Amino acid sequence: MKIVKLTASDYDELLDTMNVCFSHGQEGYSFLDTLPAMWRHDDTVMGRHVAIKDSDKVAAAVGIYPLPTRVAGHDVLFATVGNVGTRPEYRKSGYMKALMTESMEELKRIGADVARLGGLRQRYNRYGFEKVGQNFSFTISAKNIRDYYDSSLGHEGEYKPKLSFRPITRDDDAALSFAQTVYANAPQHTDRGDNKRFYDVTHAWKCTPWLATFADGMPAGFLSNYPNSGRITEHYALSPTVEYQMLLDWLTTNNFDSITFATAPWDVELKRMVSKIAESVNVTTADNFKIIHFAKVAQAMLSMKATYAAISDGEFTLAVNGMETIQYKDGSFQKIDDGAADLTLNHLDATRFLFGPLPPSSVCDIPAKIRPVVEALLPLPLWWNYQDRV
Numbered sequence: 001m002k003i004v005k006l007t008a009s010d011y012d013e014l015l016d017t018m019n020v021c022f023s024h025g026q027e028g029y030s031f032l033d034t035l036p037a038m039w040r041h042d043d044t045v046m047g048r049h050v051a052i053k054d055s056d057k058v059a060a061a062v063g064i065y066p067l068p069t070r071v072a073g074h075d076v077l078f079a080t081v082g083n084v085g086t087r088p089e090y091r092k093s094g095y096m097k098a099l100m101t102e103s104m105e106e107l108k109r110i111g112a113d114v115a116r117l118g119g120l121r122q123r124y125n126r127y128g129f130e131k132v133g134q135n136f137s138f139t140i141s142a143k144n145i146r147d148y149y150d151s152s153l154g155h156e157g158e159y160k161p162k163l164s165f166r167p168i169t170r171d172d173d174a175a176l177s178f179a180q181t182v183y184a185n186a187p188q189h190t191d192r193g194d195n196k197r198f199y200d201v202t203h204a205w206k207c208t209p210w211l212a213t214f215a216d217g218m219p220a221g222f223l224s225n226y227p228n229s230g231r232i233t234e235h236y237a238l239s240p241t242v243e244y245q246m247l248l249d250w251l252t253t254n255n256f257d258s259i260t261f262a263t264a265p266w267d268v269e270l271k272r273m274v275s276k277i278a279e280s281v282n283v284t285t286a287d288n289f290k291i292i293h294f295a296k297v298a299q300a301m302l303s304m305k306a307t308y309a310a311i312s313d314g315e316f317t318l319a320v321n322g323m324e325t326i327q328y329k330d331g332s333f334q335k336i337d338d339g340a341a342d343l344t345l346n347h348l349d350a351t352r353f354l355f356g357p358l359p360p361s362s363v364c365d366i367p368a369k370i371r372p373v374v375e376a377l378l379p380l381p382l383w384w385n386y387q388d389r390v
Helices: 010-021 095-109 119-123 143-147 171-184 195-202 240-253 268-274 294-305 346-356 371-379
Strands: 004-006 051-052 056-072 074-086 112-116 130-132 135-141 163-165 189-190 208-211 219-225 232-235 258-263 280-284 287-291 317-321 325-329 333-338 342-346
Touching: 004 095, 010 051, 010 056, 010 074, 010 294, 051 095, 051 346, 056 095, 056 294, 074 095, 074 268, 074 294, 095 119, 119 130, 119 294, 119 371, 130 195, 130 346, 135 143, 135 240, 135 268, 135 333, 163 240, 171 219, 171 232, 208 240, 232 258, 258 268, 258 294, 287 346, 294 333, 294 346, 317 346
Parallel strands: 074 112, 317 342
Antiparallel strands: 004 051, 051 056, 056 074, 056 189, 112 287, 130 287, 135 258, 135 280, 163 208, 208 219, 219 232, 317 325, 325 333
């Protein structure tokens, strides 16, 4: 069993393997159309895949995609582990276990700080991935808008949209440049590359990106919408108030029965507005995450939390078995080389302890002397944008 990195010459073969693995019998399925940002016919992009080949055929493959991300002023290298597939005729041969093990080594080689993937919890726990973070998913119905008076939007009775929408195309550089700017103003954002790749990211999962404009034609924000549904997969605007307006106008303009959309823990202004009108809110885990550099990721997320919440005084030391010991002191996290730990946890428990979604007391018994600072500080706000999974 030999593991290799793919090259541009493997493009067609890898794409065929992914189509076979993910079509689930669906005729005409196109992995390229579903995740266009993952595909480039060059050695760099194809070289992000580790694979096992049978002659020229790609029998099994896993992709490791670096996603440089800015988190509250900190540079954090996220990575997605994806395109995980084995052709049916090669399954139960141990190929995927070998490739996943190699992928974990590749994460170290590229210097990833944290990785994420989709899939069943117990399938990937063994590789250090845990379901953590907090994602706030709201549903707003047409009836919510029709029957709720909100003076901040200046409507009473029939709701009148103020924004217009048009689809963004791949060659619409003006709209894409605006969208890039609005997206980059968010406290957490990933490097999406040039306008063409930015479009491919917003278009992933066959979503359509839409530009929202004011009555005078000036851009207000943008959103991506899942096909044939009221599901919005991302939304960014000039301000939280404009973003709220955009969401309500999108529902009303399209005559949807309802829309659903997610917000991050730090979107507090938007949540204040949406929570007054939404039919429901569901708080779920953000994704499956593997923390590689605990102190670095914790410090970035602490800085993010400081943008919307008071940070408590105090200190505590956490040892993550087999990895690193981190200390919270003087309002920051740092890695330390020695010193007695107040608490020692395994990798998965430490991930849930720091990043939730439940309070840390649901993970383990907390020593009395550190309980006040731990319960005031944690969990930290780990989150990931749906479209940025690629």
